[in-house]
Amino acid sequence: MKVLAPLRRGPELPARRVDADLVVLGVEVALVAAAVAVGLLLNARGVGLHADAAPLYASWRPHLGWGTPAALLVAAGVLGRGVRWARTAGWGRLLVAGYLAAVAWTMSLALVDGWSAGFTRRLTPQAEYLHEVPRVTDVTAMLAGFSARILDFQPDSWSTHTAGHPPGALLVFVGLDRIGLGGPTAAALACVLVGATVTVSVPVTLRALGAGQAARDVLPFLVLLPGAIWVGVSADGIFTGVVAAGLALLAVRALVAAAVGGLLLGFALYLSYGFVLVGVLALAVVALRPRDRWPVLLAALAGAGTVVATFTLAGFWWLDGYHLVVQRYHQGWAADRPYGYWVWANIAALLLCVGPVLGTALRRTALASAAPAWTVAMRWRGPDRAGMIALREAGPTVLLPLAAVLAVGAADLSGLSKAEVERIWLPFVVWLLVAAAHLPPPAQRFWLAGQVVTALAVSHLLWTVS
Template sequence: MTVTDARTRPDTAGTDARRWSRPGWIAVAVWAAGIAAVFAAGWHLRRAGVETEDLLPPLHARLRDRPLTWRLAPAVLVAALPWAAARLRWWTLMPLAWAGAALWAVALAASDGWDALAGPLNAPTEYPAGLAQVRPDPLEWLRTFTERLGGYTTHVRGHPPLPTLALWALEKAGLPGTGWAAAFIIASGTSAVVAIAVTLRCAAGERAARAAVPFLVLAPLALWIATAMDAFFLAVGAWGTALLAVAARRDRRPVPAVAAAVAGGLLLGSLPYLSYGLLPLFAVPLAVLLVMRPRPLVLAGIGAGLAVVPAAFTLLGFWWPDGVRATLDTYLISRGSAQRTYTYFLFGDLAVLGLLTGPAVAHALPRAAGTLWHAARTRTLPPAAVVALTAGAALLGVFVLDLSGVTKGEVERIWVPFAAWLVAAAAVRGAPPRGWLAAQAATALAVQALVLSAW
């Protein structure tokens, strides 16, 4: 395929908005009806005593006794910020986009009070509760991680050891406690807005990246940026992919390009050691590499970087396949996800993905699919098709996990590293209409007002 540079040729997929208007609205209707049907089915199944693990299936949450009102006012004010993005220079836009995403996530979470920012991390099931077992001897803890898995907290035993070690390292750096951990998660998770924008700029051009930024900032998934550890996973995957995209640019000199490739590979190589469910996320950087076709030297740098973390963990005594088997064993005998119904959550998990991405993405998906189909027929890749391809790769990863059955329930946090890339699909229409940005913000505000989440 030929990649069409947005700086030299028009985006043909963005010139026929009327053609995709009707399919887009049909997709929004399906989005809304599907979410409503899944919640209605969840209510019925819970009353029948089938789905009792969650108070508000398919979410691991409950309805608020009283909906939030005036406490959401700061979040409403923050939601107005991204509309000025088109007027800013690129290197001014990037830090402001990061700050805007952080403000949006914090404003939503703080509507429950400032304690809500670190509150989820104080639960006895979370990673910080397991740090006491790491402190005496981290290397011994890592060597015996698999054999002692059953004695750890829920989130520690449900993941590889790297997330817990990351919080231990934060503590050793002089930033102890869940307050600092929350700040670290929010700061890193919201920085993914910049990483995804940089990736799109390298692969699809600045115009496409600019169009995506407001949607990335106001994505409803911000509800689970503060404070689920999966926001950190999002950042690692997004920055790894961004570094690969930077390295793959043909105008880069060999030494900086290889350095970026090694760094990107290093980050991406850590993904399986953050969560076993992040393997399908590799579809996104693979799509970027297929589009950009980096030089062999860059590919060699990526390969070298990818090998570092697996080699280090193996040498230190943690064998990844053993960790997968041990985690699966504890998963099958525990309560929670293993007790949930596969058929219901097969559809319910996709409805939750719809909540994370919002109606603007639903409206854009038919157009994104049509753009990809046109690109395949003409063997060209206009910017909109590149954006659609990365979003499609993330959606493919979601489908793989959903069909596997190991992600039944609690996916509002698990989908975060995938959903952010899918949100970028809203940019295939070009400059973001204010109405769709408002719809994205309204979705997040409505969920926050009505639902009390564990994260």
């Protein structure tokens, strides 16, 4: 596959394009402000948003914590030498440093709320998975009877998060308990450590697909992700790490790796019903491989099929669970939450999770890569195959964010993601950030600073602990 690097980005852009970036930023700020203002108004009128600080699932509570100075130190390190070092450091050292920095950033943001409230007790409420772990004495029986306990208002109904996901999510925490890592502290640490692996998986994917420089450019944005607030601590941190690792394994040049990647992505289907949309990203990764696409796809499908067969033979049929979850969804807050607000306010929540770089990065992605690649494709193959050739020529920094946009758009329009998307969409957020590779180097620190300001503002003005 030929990657058109000169079309990807450039440090020298006309002034009108720089101004356009600021216009996009202004639109983002206006959208978030409107979502907050309308949310305050609807909450004051008693509309059932069930989110005191809409569009985020949080409450207003300005505060400081032990994590405040630590977060400032991590941000200063990445913004200072980290950006330049990311362009020149040895690959292995860079990945290790990026991972450790992401863990430090995530832990710092969690500790703004305190060690207990912000970390060790985040997974202990009745709605969480840990509430159900002591009740699982027989895994086989649990899987066979899982669907019967999804609907609410029964004596043995699953708690909210357990009922709202396939049984794989509960199995993760049951598994931790069985190997001696039970309890809220170990579970919280697992969420952080697994969630931070996206700083390895996403760059590895990009490099394997021929975008090595883009991998270096994107890494600081993954480290200083505002969404780290919800990686630490929620089970969605683990989900994000699993999905990213599965996609990375599809990108590397080995059929065995593709099969393992398929196993992980197949298991992801049993972490969240919404991860059927990860298939869009998986197809994008396979399409971007320079060769062996069909063998890789078949190996991945074999791996995913093995997982599906295992759960099905154990007694859990995914489609039954999905249909029951839709019913359970409308037994709870979803019945009150107005679609007309959340269908656009979700995007404001997404911006607070990804950061202000999102709009500009996507704009530059479209302008710098998609249109020129289409022109090249038309010249080479003609209009009949121009679309597919254009996407391949544009490369992973276009196709992967585009796939993530499609997945998020489908989830949003479905009406099954009304609120709390700042954590639910984390597995797609990290692939949206790939678009940041199109930023010119002189602008990277500016937009990274915007990520930091967003994260610190949310973590210090709001109480995101459920």
